[in-house]
Amino acid sequence: xxxxDKRNRLSEEVFTYKVSKDNKxxxxxxxxxxxxxxxxxxxxxxKAIEGKEHxxxxxxxxxxxxxxxxxxxxxxxxRLS
Numbered sequence: 001x002x003x004x005d006k007r008n009r010l011s012e013e014v015f016t017y018k019v020s021k022d023n024k025x026x027x028x029x030x031x032x033x034x035x036x037x038x039x040x041x042x043x044x045x046x047k048a049i050e051g052k053e054h055x056x057x058x059x060x061x062x063x064x065x066x067x068x069x070x071x072x073x074x075x076x077x078x079r080l081s
Contacts, residue, residue: 013054015061019046027061034065 016028025037025045037045049060 013058015058015065017049017061027064029065037064 014029016031018026018028019042020026023038023042023046025042026033027035027037045060045064049057052060
């Protein structure tokens with residue numbers, strides 16, 4: 001994970017998520033909602049994040065948002081690939 005997290009941002013709690021009653025997943029970056037996953041995407045996300053430790057969970061949420069690879073975290077939305 002060292003080559004992925006060169007700036008050591010994943011050790012902080014930058015990303016959080018909440019699951020609604022209808023299984024929609026709301027992903028937040030620094031308290032701001034950046035994406036919503038529903039249907040198959042939310043199912044894949046919840047399976048992927050289940051039982052993961054903190055850094056791995058942060059990486060999964062970063063990947064789900066899409067535009068957090070290049071350091072251009074300016075509120076753009078993305079999808080889980």
